[in-house]
Amino acid sequence: MLLQKIQTGALLILSALIIVGCSKTYDPSFFKGEWLSDSLVTKENDHWREFLYFDNGYAARTTVWGRQYLLNxxxxxxxxxxxxxxKALFRIKVIDSNKITVEGKDYYGSFRRSNYQPDEMRTAVTIAEKTESQRKKLLGQWKAINFSIVSLQDPKDTFTIHLPEHRNIAVISTDEITAVNVGYNQLSFHTNNHIRSFEYNAEPDKINFISGDVIFSLKYYFQNERLIIEYRTFRNILNSVTFEKVR
Known part of the structure; x- marks a missing residue:
């Protein structure tokens, strides 16, 4: 009889532990910071990676590879x-302290906590919103109408600015660029002889892309409805091309 009571009590305790373990809750502060997806399936299928930001009980989703940069x-x-x-959009499953999965309708993502935490959530959202606004202006076909090459270190230096390695925007000769086409994910530079296309991501004032094993970052801004793209070489030579929108 005593043995039966002990066994029954042990079973109840074990059952309680299982229930508690299965219904474990997490304080929102557990998720605070940036998480980067290492596996992603989405209905839109226009981007291959996302960032998740958590702060003060709220979350945001961003990407730099899709038609939209700010997702939620x-x-x-x-x-x-x-x-x-x-409305509940996503369910979170905690795998361990550095890995979670997020599931929703036509959505699955596996995320790892970033070791490097560059931005708080509010900053990340602001950057994504500004980038989306600027990229809307970027989209389209632009015709080159002017270019300049100057030395920022010595404006009187006419020798260095005529060296071929300093007369380019990324890998294209500055004086040969006739047009640039900007899509959601692809950037194409046109010359009289060829077209060079790159997959890119944008920031509020920069366009970033890879050519070979080199990452290029071009500054851009708008002035009087014209687009100006700038690239600075390693000797502080500034290459600049001004474009007018064709369509």
Whole structure:
């Protein structure tokens, strides 16, 4: 009889532990910071990676590889779910302290906590919104109408600015560029002889892309409805091309 009671008590304790373990909750502060996807399946299928930011019980999704950079903001974190207003969009499963999975309708993502935390959530959202606004202006076909090559170190230096290695924007000769076409993910420089295309990502004032094993970063801005793209070589030679929008 005593043995039976002990066994029954042990079974109840074990059952309670299992229930507690299965229903473990996490304080929203557990997720704070930046998480980067290492596996992603989305209905849109226009980007291969995402960032998740958590802060003060809220979350945001961003990417720099899709048609939209800001995917969600102000998602409420509650009971391992992400809510937009009162609608649960995603479920979170904690694998360990550095890995989570996020699931929703036509969506699955596996995320790892970033070792490097460059931005708080608010900053990341602001950058994504500004980039989207600027990229809308970038999209389209642009015709080159002017270019300049100057030395920022010595404006009177006419020797260095005529060296071929300093007369280019990335890998294209500055004086040969006739047009640039900008799509959501692809950037194409046109000359009279060829077209060079690159997959790119944008920032509010920069275009970044890879050619070979080199990462190039071009500054861009708008002036009087014209697009100016700039590239600085290693000797502080500034190459600049001004474009007018064709369509």
């Amino acid at each position: 903001k102000n998602l409420k974190v509650k009971d391992l779910q992400l809510y937009e207003r009162d």
